[in-house]
Amino acid sequence: MSEMRTQALACRDAAQVLAELTTEAKRALLQALADALHAGTGVVLEANARDMAAAREKGVQGAMLDRLRLDEARVAGIVAALREVAALPDPVGVVTRRETRPNGLEVERVRVPLGVIAMIYEARPNVTADAAALCLMAGNGVILRGGSEAVHSNTAIAGVLRQALAAQGVPEAALTLVSDLRRETMVELLQLSDIVDLAIPRGGEGLIRFVAEHARVPVIKHYKGVCHLYVDRAADQALALDLLVDGKTSRPGVCNALETLLVHRDIAAEFLPRAADALGRRKVELRGCERSRALVPAMKPADETDYAAEYLDLILAVRIVDDLEAALAHIHRYSSDHTEVIATRDEDAARRFVRGIRSAVVMVNASSRFSDGGELGLGAEIGISTTRLHAYGPMGAEALTVERFVVRGDGQVRHPESRT
Amino acid sequence: MSEMRTQALACRDAAQVLAELTTEAKRALLQALADALHAGTGVVLEANARDMAAAREKGVQGAMLDRLRLDEARVAGIVAALREVAALPDPVGVVTRRETRPNGLEVERVRVPLGVIAMIYEARPNVTADAAALCLMAGNGVILRGGSEAVHSNTAIAGVLRQALAAQGVPEAALTLVSDLRRETMVELLQLSDIVDLAIPRGGEGLIRFVAEHARVPVIKHYKGVCHLYVDRAADQALALDLLVDGKTSRPGVCNALETLLVHRDIAAEFLPRAADALGRRKVELRGCERSRALVPAMKPADETDYAAEYLDLILAVRIVDDLEAALAHIHRYSSDHTEVIATRDEDAARRFVRGIRSAVVMVNASSRFSDGGELGLGAEIGISTTRLHAYGPMGAEALTVERFVVRGDGQVRHPESRT
Incomplete structure (x- = not known):
């Protein structure tokens, strides 16, 4: 089995653990991640300095370089964002509809996590923490595939967060950072349709088209805003x-x-x-x-x-x-x-x-x-969908869940002649 | 431009007309379709007889042959199903959430049609009417690509329904039957990602895998039920x-x-x-x-x-x-x-x-x-999703819509210095 598939399967197993956590346990987990990131600021900034040096050497400048840059205030901002996500309403377990059918069956629609979410993104290292937090709060495992320009920053942030997960008794595979940044490995990830439930690309139009072109898993796209x-x-x-x-x-x-x-x-x-x-x-x-x-x-x-x-x-x-x-x-x-x-x-x-x-x-x-998740009341945002399916517009934690059916009966059968 | 693309664009334009119809207009439309199908029973049965003869000649028998077969009672059943869909609650325009933000913005989540839905199916000619009805009631255009074994039945049913649409002032492209049944044309349809909002394959595992493999549009799958x-x-x-x-x-x-x-x-x-x-x-x-x-x-x-x-x-x-x-x-x-x-x-x-x-x-x-849309209270069912996204489980009319944001303000700006 390939390394990518092995990692994804481990993430799926970890997601099952997350799916069963109570709201309180998830809040505590996210606070622990925030504490760990705060404590790890030095490590993260050191790693970021290496990314910045490499970027400057390549001639990156202006807005591109600024997106990559972290400093104490920005890390503090990421920590604060983690704490905000910890305070969000938990979408998992919410009963959205309840009906008693004429035959007495009680039919509920209940929100459950999607499962495993692959985030494909560029440049901004804050996405590593922001996206992970929202996925985890909604009970999902997350596989992060960031850009090569931020590889040291992403690795440092993910490392700190994974240690904190393990310390809280959650398998660290729940937050998996893809370290093999070859394109063919990303394509492999995007084709794990028996494991990955959703891919969310964030970045330039080129990246999004590449993901849409190669994915065999569902993709929620956000091309551009005209x-x-x-x-x-x-x-x-x-x-x-x-x-x-x-x-x-x-x-x-x-x-x-x-x-x-x-x-x-x-x-x-x-x-x-x-x-x-x-x-x-x-x-x-x-x-x-x-x-x-x-x-x-x-x-x-x-x-x-x-x-x-x-x-x-x-x-x-x-x-x-x-x-x-x-x-x-x-x-x-x-x-x-x-x-x-x-x-x-x-x-x-x-x-x-x-x-x-x-x-x-x-x-x-x-x-x-x-037109932004925070401004429209979602609390935090993992992206803005321009795909007219599942979620349309700003996506918050709820968009990382789906409704399923829970049915309770007392021995109802479809055909009376089945009675023994 | 290819014939498939031209037809799909016409369907999208027609979908815009459907999206703006009132509930009453859609109910009247579906009743008119039911009337037309009832009146056209003879034409449909004649066409079905040709499909049955061709199938027998090919050696088709048993359950396969039975799935293809129509008779007066089965057409009456399809007509009755159309009338049932006409009586369903209209999911379009339903306000699912309403919130006033601290700055006074009124934020609503409102259900809108998905747009254009491609149904890819085999054998059963009743799907031509059933799926079309549910898509239309939810304000969507529908592109139907049935199997070659039911081509005469599907063509007859779609023809009758399209005439009825036109008589009601709705562009008949709202219900488009793909007449070119070559595989490459189906693949082309599945790759019209700027036009088709969702593909729903219904049939054997082979068909569903083929659709999933070739689609560049979102697909909701239902592989099997173990x-x-x-x-x-x-x-x-x-x-x-x-x-x-x-x-x-x-x-x-x-x-x-x-x-x-x-x-x-x-x-x-x-x-x-x-x-x-x-x-x-x-x-x-x-x-x-x-x-x-x-x-x-x-x-x-x-x-x-x-x-x-x-x-x-x-x-x-x-x-x-x-x-x-x-x-x-x-x-x-x-x-x-x-x-x-x-x-x-x-x-x-x-x-x-x-x-x-x-x-x-x-x-x-x-x-x-x-575990069935009718039994669980959805009224009618267009399929059962085992894809953990958008809809999970039996899908009714509501699953053919998506929530979007409608925001009303009184001149709110994000940055006060924007005031002129």
Whole structure:
């Protein structure tokens, strides 16, 4: 048996132990992991320094390098995140429905852990602890396959956490870090369909496509966020402007940032120049349709690729639309199924927009930047699904469980002639 | 663009129309489909006669031939099933959670259709109508790819239903039957990951493995049902015997039939001979472990393959176990994650069994034969998932939807400095 398969089987056995832990035991376990990580800060920072040195040597810089970097404050942040996960409601064992059938059978739907979750990720070493914590709290074993650039950091964090698991009497295989970083080993992991219940890739589009292409286990994907703001004819324009500035500029590099502004033609002449002014002062480059450019001549022309782009930068695509239906048609064509926003005071328009949008998150008069597990009340987030199955939108601990059936009877049989 | 892709895109557009229909409109639509199928009985039977003739010519017989056969009563049954689906609760639009965040955002979780569902199935032409109805009621478009042996029946049923859709003003692409039955076209369908939201294969293990192997779209599988009955030391033996006879003999060819009996050693000497007697009178062949055979000498010896087998026949594997934990260990090893049953009067044993079992359905003192969407209160069933994701166990209309987020605000922004 291959090393990868052996490890995965051990993780599955450990997951069975986790699945049966009480809520209190899981909380204590996560607090112990947090304590251990706090105590191990020095070891982790030392390992991170090696990753940083290697990255610098390779010429990595800017945001990429920053994502890799740990310092005392960041490790403290990871420790705090572990304690937050420990305080989350436990989704396991929750009875979501209960019904007594006419024949007296009591049918319950009860949440159980998924089993074994494979996290495939790049760069950020905090994912090693964050993802592991959420998986464990939901009673799952987790197999972590991080990027080679963070290998020392990931190994140090996982090592500290595994020691703490063992000290708590939980098999350390419950948290398994893949040390063999060859692509073919990742592919092998993604094809262990009799062991791995779910793969969650987090990283660039290339990684996610690679995982989707090679997986034989279920995958929940999050490709990208091409988020739209539609400013309706009946919008409160000051409010719309706030949403626009927040959506585009408060953190342009994240997936819930705005990428496209759609404006109803009836208010475009008033709204667009105001928007151009507010965004211009914040160094945002605008790329618009012909009609937009007639109103804001400084705007560059937009083409198809602009409307499809996830800029993750201070650039915004702009288009004037004839009505709400035209806005919906544009969004259907270019949406990445992540998050769309309408600004309007017209209740009927809001309803039509909500009904017409198929994306995971649809917002009325609120910033797209709230499309986040923490902000929407999930407590913590393991990713944002743009796959319209199992979970759609931000995924918290509950999304790492599934409902099954527990049935209690008193000797009911399907066919009376079976009675002996 | 290929024909398959063109058809799938048309189905997706039609699905958008379905997604926005009211419950009343969908009920009326399904009643119209039922009326049309009733009126088209003659056409359907004529087509079925051609399939039957071709099958006989190929030497098909027995249960296989029976699965293919339609008559007036069976078509009436399909019509009745359509009317039952029309009366089901509409899962779409249901608000499952509602929360007001500290910043005033109102966050709702609302059920929406999955989008486009591909059904891949064999033989039974009733699936063409049954699956279509459930998909449509949940607001989804459906692409049906049936087996070549039922091609005339499927084409006739789909034709009648599509005419009725069009007459109701719904694009007939909402129900698309794949007419090109080449394997490579099925593979193409299974790889349309930008269009198809879910594939559900129904049929033999070979078909399901083929789908799982080639799909790039999410697949919910149902491989097989190796269902276990564990008769605990504290079982009511008469009750356990009823469950055993019902589970094994009331319909041995289905996936919720029992395949293995596990008996606690303390009651084996009393229970096993009774069981052998009751099953023997019903022509069930027993294959047991050494200890079982010591009690029932007529029993044939069982080997590994017997405990892994889904017999779908009047054969039962038998094993004596030392205790409940040994029963769980056996089930963990051989289970297909479908349905497991315990017979016991010991509440604590029942709890330990329920907690220890990871299968989709776990039953206490009830026949495994109730593991069925209709019996468990789902109204109708599109399949039984043994995939521990999205849905686990019998899948009804609700399993053809997913929750998304609807957020209403009053100008909330994530960062106060975004205010203009």
